[in-house]
Amino acid sequence: MKVIIGQDKCVGSGQCVLAADDVFDQRDEDGMVVLxxxxxxxxxxxxxxxxxxxxxxxxxxxEE
Structure with missing residues (x-):
């Protein structure tokens, strides 16, 4: 599987981190997703x- 992040779409809600914290994180300065x-x-x-x-x-x- 391949994971793709649309950085320009991210709003920093952090729901991805709650669901899969070994795959996603958030930047400290603005909360945007880090793959x-x-x-x-x-x-x-x-x-x-x-x-x-x-x-x-x-x-x-x-993408699977």
Whole structure:
């Protein structure tokens, strides 16, 4: 799986971090998303899908 972040869409809500904190983080200065793992293992798929689903800005795309 490949995770793609639309930095220009991110609003810094942090929902992605709550869903998959080993894949996503937030910058301290402005709360915008930081992608920790752009190719997480398959066993993280459900959590990454949840992160994409709860993102209010729809800034997360998953290519499987």
């Amino acid at each position: 920790l793992d752009g190719n997480p293992p398959a066993d993280r798929l459900a959590d990454v899908q949840q992160a994409a689903a709860v993102c209010p800005a729809l800034a997360i795309t998953i």
